[in-house]
Amino acid sequence: MSELIKNKAIRGVAWSAVEKFARQGLMALFTILIARQLSPSDYGLVAMLTILLAIAQIFVDSGFVEALIQKQDRTEIDFSTTFWFNIGVALVIYSILFISAPLVASFYKEPLLKELLIWLSLLFVINSFRTVQQAKLNIAMNFRRQAWISVIAISASGGVGLWMAYHSFGVWTLVWQQLLQNFLNVVLLWISAEWKPTLIFSKDSFKELFNFGSKLLISRTVDAIYSSGSFLLIGKFFSPTVTGLYSQSIQMTSLMPQTITDIIARVAYPIECELQDKEEELQQRFFQMLRMACFVLFPLMMGLAALVEPVVRLLLTEKWMAVCPLIQILCFAWIWRPASHMNWQLLNAKHRSDYCLKAEIIKKSIAIVLLVIMLFFGIKTVCFGVLAYFIVDVYVMTRFTRRILSQVTFMEEMRNLLPILLQAMLMGVLVHFLKYLIYSDLLLIVSGIFVGITLYAGISIVSGSVEIRMLWGEIRKRNR
Structure with missing residues (x-):
């Protein structure tokens, strides 16, 4: 391997490690502190929605990030096409989940799940605004900026979540903590990535990216059905x-x-x-x-x-x-x-x-x-x-x-x-x-x-x- 690639790998791993360990370390810390105040049933209610949330997020991403990274001759048209497609899919998915919320609550016989799903579904609309910005930073292997963004977003949302947990907000602590974290992440990515979409959507670009990404979309959907399906079945048959x-x-x-x-x-x-x-x-x-x-x-x-x-x-x-x-x-x-x-x-x-x-x-x-x-x-x-x-x-x-x-x-x-x-x-x-x-x-x-x-x-x-x-x-x- 050339010295250039080797140095890129070392720097990338170093800053990727900082970003990931900072992110996961802070999340683990706040999870532990919050879990001490909440009950297993609070986490169980959110877990019952895991399969829906996981599959929905996959459809928002649609494999386009990997498609952009592996494409050697990517253009600004490709980035804008991906951006508008993700937002459109996110809005459609939110509408479907909003309408389906009463049915989900009825399936589990847990009325509170209706409101929880409506609010948690906003995550997809929020996250659809960050896909291209994050892809840009990944392509440039700029994990240093992502490290700071993660630290700020998790610290702020974790602090709010901790306050809510100790003030008896119960399961809503987990909802608002996620919403705030993802919102802050999007805002900081937009400030940091220095990329703005243009009013362009290319059918040719979409077809090329979707040809690669669609297979990842289906494979990830299958994976999510299994990975999250255990929560659905356990939530249905157990307490x-x-x-x-x-x-x-x-x-x-x-x-x-x-x-x-x-x-x-x-x-x-x-x-x-x-x-x-x-x-x-x-x-x-x-x-x-x-x-x-x-x-x-x-x-x-x-x-x-x-x-x-x-x-x-x-x-x-x-x-x-x-x-x-x-x-x-x-x-x-x-x-x-x-x-x-x-x-x-x-x-x-x-x-x-x-x-x-x-x-x-x-x-x-x-x-x-x-x-x-x-x-x-x-x-x-x-x-x-x-x-x-x-x-x-x-x-x-x-x-x-x-x-x-x-x-x-x-x-x-x-x-x-x-x-x-x-x-x-x-x-x-x-x-x-x-x-x-x-x-x-x-x-x-x-x-x-x-x-x-x-x-x-x-x-x-x-x-x-x-x-x-x-x-x-x-x-x-x-x-x-």
């Missing part, structure tokens, strides 16, 4: 409390995987698009980025599984302790998120969004069957079903990636990742035994983090990990 526990377990276990995956993926995608015709270099860069993402993620997830009880007890209080076994199971599921997403992204970089669609249909068909079966055996079994699905996900994706890059196979990815996983699991087991020596939750968490980092670094050095040598080399290079 709001059980739904809230499942929602919180997903939220706590998906936070780190999605953050780390997004950090790497946001930088990797523009670079992979540049290297799309250099197969050997593309394969090399893919495995390097995948290993680095998992080298960081695996120990974090094993550490969370080992320390989940003191973490939940200290941060969320005793009323949330029933969520612990769910989190432990899902920790082993979400570790495969980087492999799944980065394979999907690799297909897009090679212009094979059709393969993405075929893969989604196959793996989600399997996943839905798993979900329906597991549902009859309780919430823990549903979590085991999620674990099985993530492994199936990676396997199916690699059946398609190997068609475009012969070395990107399931066995080759496992060969690269399993040594890292075994190192992380060994560290997690040793940290787990600390609970028999330390009885203070705070001291156990602090000791567990220190011991975990020391053990993982030591195991990685002894095993000759390429990733730790690479990280150490970059640190020494930057300190010269």
